[in-house]
Amino acid sequence: MGPLNWGDVPTAVGALFAGGAALFAWQTIRSQRQQIGEQREFIGEQTRFMDEQRQNLELERAELRAVADDRRTDQAKRVKMHSRKAGASTDGQGAQTPDDHWEVTVTNSSDAPVRLAEVWFGNAYASSDVFEWRLHWNGPVELCGDRLMQLVDLIGPGRSVRFQSQNFSPAAVHNNRPVLYFSDDGGNRWALSWRGELRPTDQEPGSSLPS
Incomplete structure (x- = not known):
């Protein structure tokens, strides 16, 4: 090494x-x-x-x-509306005159009150007469109760109200169908058409909206 x-x-x-x-x-x-x-x-x-x-x-x-x-x-x-055309009177032979107005019965079937309820006919016609309508208080007999304002402040649970239009010509009756506006217990505003179509609405109480 x-x-x-x-x-x-x-x-x-x-x-x-x-x-x-x-x-x-x-x-x-x-x-x-x-x-x-x-x-x-x-x-x-x-x-x-x-x-x-x-x-x-x-x-x-x-x-x-x-x-x-x-x-x-x-x-x-649960708010129901039943509408029908009705005649105003009968003629001398007892025959009913042609349908000239609407009769609309609104029933609150819910367990809470309905508020600010009103029925408008067509675009501009408010109800001419509004009454409490006692559908169930006396058995099957319908009874007219107290007169109410067009804008019904409150319809209690199980209560009914009858709205009636002014008299129209037969053609005008057909063209001015009813729409129910009301507020639920939570303050939400609704529109219910004569066909049963329910929808939210921004309609102000006391004024109709174009249908």
Whole structure:
């Protein structure tokens, strides 16, 4: 074995330390990459979890809205309107004259009061006569009660009101069909057509809207 070449020792030591530093740097980078991968996976899981939570919240809100809408419309659906054309009188032979006005019976079948109820005929004709209508107080016999204002402040649960139009010509009767406007116990305003079509409305009490 020949003499040690001390000139090569610093080079070898430097190479050794350089290799160790490179190995350490590689391990550090590998560890950092692993940590970044784990962090990305964690963030992805959290993002998926948050998306699922958001979707669940949206479904719960939709269900709550549906329940609230059902509750809001439940009372309005229990308000019934029965309308019919009627003749004013009979002639000398006892025959009824042609139908010249509307008779509209409104019944509140809900368990809460209905407020600010009114019937308009066509676009501009308010009821000419309004009465309490006792459908069930005396068995099957219908009885006319107290006279009321055109805008009925309150119809209690199980109560009925009869609205009557002015006298029209037969053609005008056909063209001026009744629409009931009323507010439910929650203050929501509704329109009920003679066909039984119920819809929300922004109609102001005391004024009709174009049909």
